[in-house]
Amino acid sequence: MDFVNRFEDALNKGYIKTYFQPLTRTITGKVCGAEALARWEDPQRGLIPPGEFIGLLEKYRLIHKLDLAMLENVCRFYRENDCKDMTFSINLSRIDFIEADMLQEITKILSKYDVPVNTINLEITESTMLINRDNTLRLFKQLKDAGFSVWLDDFGSGYSSLNVLKDYRFDVMKIDMSLLQQFDECSRKIISSIINMAKALGIHTLSEGVETKEQLTYLRSIGCEIVQGYYFSKPLCEADFLGYLAQHPSESASERDFWNDAGKVNFLSGDPLMSSGDSANSNEMLNTAPLALIEYNNGVITYPYVNAAYIKEISKIGYNSAKQIEHDVNDEQYAYRDQFMRQIKTTIHRSGVQRSDNIMNGVVYAFSTKLLASAGERHLIATTVHVIESERSDYLILKYSQSLYATYDLVTEISPDKDNAMQIYSNAGFSKVYGKVSLRKGITEFADNEVHPDDRDRYLTFFDLATLKERVVQFIQEPFMVRIGDDYALKNIRISKLENGKYLYTIQSY
Incomplete structure (x- = not known):
């Protein structure tokens, strides 16, 4: 009770301060944000660990005053130090939403210091989401609609529930530091499974409690995007945090958006280019x-x-x-x-x-x-x-056609009678294999997507399957403007007669 009785006095006198622990992007090694953490610097007792007072403040329903004070300190720090490219995450307790209109209070503080909404990330624990589900869903939606990035804190701790991931669309999942404490094969499998699941759901990932290079290397290899922990820095007072930023490169707002898009890739998938x-x-x-x-x-x-x-x-x-x-x-x-x-x-x-x-x-x-x-x-x-392994037929086709390969952009075998086509190879980067399902449909799609509008009618006449057999004795060819990137280039398109009613369709650069 001693902490509770002295809390508001300590808050008013500035004894409870905001410390910052840097967040680091694994791909670039740059600082990409910071978590704001409360530290009580008592004149008599010295630094009081948060574990000694956070629980009591929640028990006696005072925690909302601490969390709002942390937000105000962050906004003041942001304004005084021109931290326009930095983002800060603030912890919110389930009690906050019972004792105050948090959206209104948060918005009021941001307006006071003219801090953009996208500067502040709100960390909410799983236990918060499991209480009074209907009300929590409503509050969650309000925060998201207001433009806040909402993070799921301490995932993998005692309150883990997959229903939380089903019901809420979090922006970031913070993996609890307890999973790194015993860094063995079992914990690696659990962490990789969590990251794999988060990627499949479109949620960015952050791992807490990183203390060794081995842990960092592993997390980077499996696609964990952001990390924090003593390997980089302990939580720092304002002056020390500014010193840290002066010595370590930070990403800009545009870089943050750029690398967040990179986080969509699932490094653990068998086909990582899928969405x-x-x-x-x-x-x-x-x-x-x-x-x-x-x-x-x-x-x-x-x-x-x-x-x-x-x-x-x-x-x-x-x-x-x-x-x-x-x-x-x-x-x-x-x-x-x-x-x-x-x-x-x-x-x-x-x-x-x-x-x-x-x-x-x-x-x-x-x-x-x-x-x-x-x-x-x-x-x-x-x-x-x-x-491509040597025993595969496509390997053999390419292996012994190197001169042809260097000459043509596309080689496809077409079978009009069967209404299909088989692409042998391409180095032109066409976005799909036209005619794989239906040759006739593929001809139309290729004309619409790849051939210059001025040449499309002529291309469709050139590729008219109804008259192809009588027109092609050995081969036919014509020049067409074909798409290359966002422009068009003149290409020679040839249809050569093969055996058994098949033809070879090729595109060649001039």
């Missing part, structure tokens, strides 16, 4: 595929993330690291640079997954890419690489 919604239905979860992130910035390529499976796969085509690829593709004399850059630029200008089949050092591999985020001339692309 989170598709990924939720995948049977290949937790089957880590070769995955890398490519950053394309004003014509320069870097690899901010590469997993072990990706390194293993590129070793088959002669590379031991992503740094080697960076060096080569940024060298204008590199033989494969144009081919690589063409796919990157196509990916930037088209939606969906782009794939090309390539040959390097006598090895055939599939290179797939998908745009994740763009900010001006800066683009982030997810990529997978799969070496």
Whole structure:
């Protein structure tokens, strides 16, 4: 009771202070925010641990006064130090919503200091969400509608309930530090399963209690986006936190949006280029595929993330690291640079997954890419690489057609009688295999999506299946303007006669 009796006096006299623990983005190593934590600096007793007074303040329904005081301290700090690119997370207790109109009180404080709503993240524990569900759902919706980012705090602690994830759309899931305390194989599996589930639900992830490089390396490898803990810094007073920011790079608001988009990728999926919604239905979860992130910035390529499976796969085509690829593709004399850059630029200008089949050092591999985020001339692309094994027929087709491969953008076998087509290879980055289901439908779709409007009618006449047999003795060909990125280029399209009513459809650059 002594703490309770002295609480409001301590609050008014400024004995209860706000400390800041930095949040770090795993991909970049930059500071991306801070959690505001209460510390009671008593003149007689010194620093009082929060565990000694937080529970009592909740018991005697005073915790809302502390939480609002923490918010006011953060807003004052934000305004005094011009922290326009920094975000701060504030802890809210379930008692807060009983004792006060928290949305009104929070909004009032933000208005007083002219702090944008997107500067403040609200951390709510699972126990809060399990009490008076209807009222909590209403309050949750109000906070989200007001523009606040709402985080689920301490996931994996004693109150864990999957119903919370079913009923509420959280922005970030904070994985409780207890799961890292015994960092063994079992805890690794639990953490990776939690992150996998969060990605499938479209929720960003943050892990608390990171204390070792081993923990950080593991969390980064499985796609945990943000971390906090003593490995980076203990909670700091205002002056020390400003000193920390002066010594450690922080991400800007635009960078935060950029890297948040990167967080959509599920590093643990068997097909990480799928969207989170598709990924939720995948049977290949937790089957880590070769995955890398490519950053394309004003014509320069870097690899901010590469997993072990990706390194293993590129070793088959002669590379031991992503740094080697960076060096080569940024060298204008590199033989494969144009081919690589063409796919990157196509990916930037088209939606969906782009794939090309390539040959390097006598090895055939599939290179797939998908745009994740763009900010001006800066683009982030997810990529997978799969070496095509030598016993597969598509390997043999490509292996012994290297000269043809270097000459053509697309080679497809078409069967008008069966109304289907089989794409043999492509290095043009077409967003889909036209005609895979229906050749006739594919012809129309290709004309609509890939051929310049001025050439579409002529293309449909050229590809008229009803007259194809009588028109093609050996081959027919015509030039058409075909889409390349966000522009068009003149291409030679040829249809050559094969056996058994089949034809070879090719696109060739001039």
